[in-house]
Amino acid sequence: MNALSAAAPVSTDSSRAFAGGRHGTRADSILSVDAMSVVYQSSRGPISAVSNLNMRMKAGEFVSILGPSGCGKSTLLNVLAGLQQATSGSVSLFGQRMHGQPHRDTGIVFQRPTLLPWLTVEENILVPIDAMRFKKADYAHRAGELLKLVALEKFAKHYPDELSGGMQQRVSIARAMVHNPGLLLMDEPFAALDAMTRERMSVELQDILRKTEQSVLFITHSIPEAVLLSDRVLMMSPSPGRFIEEVAVELPRPRTLDTMATAQFADLCGRLRKLYNH
Amino acid sequence: MTDQVSTTVFAPAPPPIASTVAPVPTVLEKRPFNVDRLTSLLYPMVTFAFLLVLWEGSVTLFKVPSYMFPHIMPVVRELVDGFVGGSLLPHLAYTLESTVVGYLIGCSFAVVLGAVLAESRTFEKFFYPFIVALQSTPKVAVAPLIMLWCGYGIASKIAMVSMMCFFPLFVNTVIGIRQTDPAMINMMRAFSAPGWLIFFRVKLFAAAGSIFAGLQIAMVFALIGAVVGEFVASSEGLGWLIQSAMANFNTSLMFACIITLIALGLVGTAIVRIAHRKVVFWDRSAGSGGGH
Numbered sequence: 001m002n003a004l005s006a007a008a009p010v011s012t013d014s015s016r017a018f019a020g021g022r023h024g025t026r027a028d029s030i031l032s033v034d035a036m037s038v039v040y041q042s043s044r045g046p047i048s049a050v051s052n053l054n055m056r057m058k059a060g061e062f063v064s065i066l067g068p069s070g071c072g073k074s075t076l077l078n079v080l081a082g083l084q085q086a087t088s089g090s091v092s093l094f095g096q097r098m099h100g101q102p103h104r105d106t107g108i109v110f111q112r113p114t115l116l117p118w119l120t121v122e123e124n125i126l127v128p129i130d131a132m133r134f135k136k137a138d139y140a141h142r143a144g145e146l147l148k149l150v151a152l153e154k155f156a157k158h159y160p161d162e163l164s165g166g167m168q169q170r171v172s173i174a175r176a177m178v179h180n181p182g183l184l185l186m187d188e189p190f191a192a193l194d195a196m197t198r199e200r201m202s203v204e205l206q207d208i209l210r211k212t213e214q215s216v217l218f219i220t221h222s223i224p225e226a227v228l229l230s231d232r233v234l235m236m237s238p239s240p241g242r243f244i245e246e247v248a249v250e251l252p253r254p255r256t257l258d259t260m261a262t263a264q265f266a267d268l269c270g271r272l273r274k275l276y277n278h
Numbered sequence: 279m280t281d282q283v284s285t286t287v288f289a290p291a292p293p294p295i296a297s298t299v300a301p302v303p304t305v306l307e308k309r310p311f312n313v314d315r316l317t318s319l320l321y322p323m324v325t326f327a328f329l330l331v332l333w334e335g336s337v338t339l340f341k342v343p344s345y346m347f348p349h350i351m352p353v354v355r356e357l358v359d360g361f362v363g364g365s366l367l368p369h370l371a372y373t374l375e376s377t378v379v380g381y382l383i384g385c386s387f388a389v390v391l392g393a394v395l396a397e398s399r400t401f402e403k404f405f406y407p408f409i410v411a412l413q414s415t416p417k418v419a420v421a422p423l424i425m426l427w428c429g430y431g432i433a434s435k436i437a438m439v440s441m442m443c444f445f446p447l448f449v450n451t452v453i454g455i456r457q458t459d460p461a462m463i464n465m466m467r468a469f470s471a472p473g474w475l476i477f478f479r480v481k482l483f484a485a486a487g488s489i490f491a492g493l494q495i496a497m498v499f500a501l502i503g504a505v506v507g508e509f510v511a512s513s514e515g516l517g518w519l520i521q522s523a524m525a526n527f528n529t530s531l532m533f534a535c536i537i538t539l540i541a542l543g544l545v546g547t548a549i550v551r552i553a554h555r556k557v558v559f560w561d562r563s564a565g566s567g568g569g570h
Contacts, residue, residue, distance in 0.1 A: 081468045082468070083464060083467060083468055101470075102467065102468050102469065102470045104470055107469075108465075108468045108469075110461065110464075110465065112461060114459075114461045114462055114464075114465045116462065116479075116480065116483070117560040117561075118483045118486075118559075118560045127465075127466075127469065127479075128469040128470075130471075130475070130479065131466055131469035131470055131471035131475060131479075132469060132470050132471075133472075133475075159560060161560065161562075
């Protein structure tokens with residue numbers, strides 16, 4: 001059952017116009033990470049979380065960072081979100097170097113929905129607008145569009161605790177996209193959901209993104225999830241986190257749950273699983 | 279805490295949160311709360327009736343002298359005379375005024391200073407040890423000093439009440455703000471929210487439950503402050519009336535005053551509890567128990 005099929009499609013033109021052409025030509029890299037390392041100081045001496053990471057992302061791309069728990073993939077995401085600073089190396093978003101400050105042209109989805117329980121769904125979606133000191137009225141229409149996109153337009157006036165976990169996570173996806181960010185950062189967004197909801201959300205996420213051409217950096221520890229969603233998968237090894245392999249996923253879109261039954265899909269998963277277990 | 283019993287025993291079942299919005303499939307249990315409410319009132323009524331019988335029975339049976347423990351009827355007569363005849367009313371008004379004004383002043387200071395302490399490490403470093411010391415001081419012991427400084431009038435009672443209210447609410451405010459889910463703060467930071475905005479849009483709301491629990495405790499403390507203030511030096515108020523009744527061995531009047539004070543406490547905490555449920559509407563456990 002795909003709730004999104006009932007949603008009115010948001011025209012690609014209007015959403016791109018919203019971006020105001022900030023991202024230049026599609027060939028430019030919107031994200032570049034160069035020789036980035038993060039070292040934590042602990043009582044037992046320095047601990048290297050991630051080491052010498054290098055990567056690039058183009059506009060419109062869906063890239064997954066795949067790795068086991070504790071491989072430092074959340075550290076990487078925190079640096080990209082501006083919540084934490086890299087110890088060495090550099091990170092640039094849209095050509096601007098990051099200095100431990102959040103970039104306003106990114107939106108973030110966390111593992112937990114982290115909605116504010118005293119605000120309605122609609123108000124929650126507008127939280128980033130309020131946080132960035134933009135005028136909420138200017139974005140009310142955009143919020144309505146996004147509600148339709150995540151198929152929750154009937155729930156605009158509801159409070160988060162009236163929604164299921166999957167619905168709450170869809171609200172948080174809409175919230176992350178409300179200011180039309182050039183890059184969406186997703187930190188294991190479906191990890192807290194049950195297995196069934198998780199699969200359905202992966203397919204729904206694809207539908208949402210297909211309508212918006214949103215660039216996404218997706219952190220996950222699930223191999224099938226990474227393969228189903230991504231254009232490219234970057235495999236990370238633990239302690240310290242390093243990229244060990246890049247796998248391009250050339251499965252045709254739109255991908256569905258049926259895609260997961262194909263030999264090509266199984267093949268890619270198998271390849272990644274072998275890397276995972278080394 | 280002294281209010282533990284009163285708040286938990288008399289707390290009505292919280293109404294279903296979602297009652298104001300259209301039903302959703304995911305809305306959880308909807309309790310038939312009218313029935314619950316009736317039965318929850320019935321049990322304490324039975325206990326109350328039993329206690330009255332026990333009171334009257336033992337006083338009659340053991341021939342307790344009335345200056346030690348009055349019969350029920352003289353107490354009821356004092357209450358009726360006091361309220362209908364009006365002899366209690368000025369005293370009630372006096373105690374009520376010092377309680378309410380002192381409560382508002384003390385609580386305002388508590389929330390503002392609590393927020394400052396929770397947000398400012400510098401402020402905390404300089405003042406925290408003193409606040410701990412003040413908190414462990416028995417405030418009642420300071421009452422005579424306050425009378426000395428603020429005079430025998432209502433100002434000293436208000437000061438006393440403010441001081442009594444301050445600490446429980448201050449502590450609850452600090453704890454409430456510090457307990458804000460770090461994930462929410464992180465989320466706001468990731469969306470470039472400045473610190474002051476995170477405080478007013480997230481922390482204050484996250485702390486609301488804890489602040490209201492503090493307001494509830496402070497309400498009980500406020501009454502203690504008012505009565506103690508009147509004990510020490512006053513010429514009016516229910517506390518003063520209890521003392522002067524004791525000098526005349528008028529136990530019935532003392533009981534009438536105590537019952538009036540209990541009623542004041544119950545009404546006060548009930549008002550705070552209702553406000554708690556209305557304001558902190560997103561918290562399902564809101565108002566179901568004060569001082570946790």
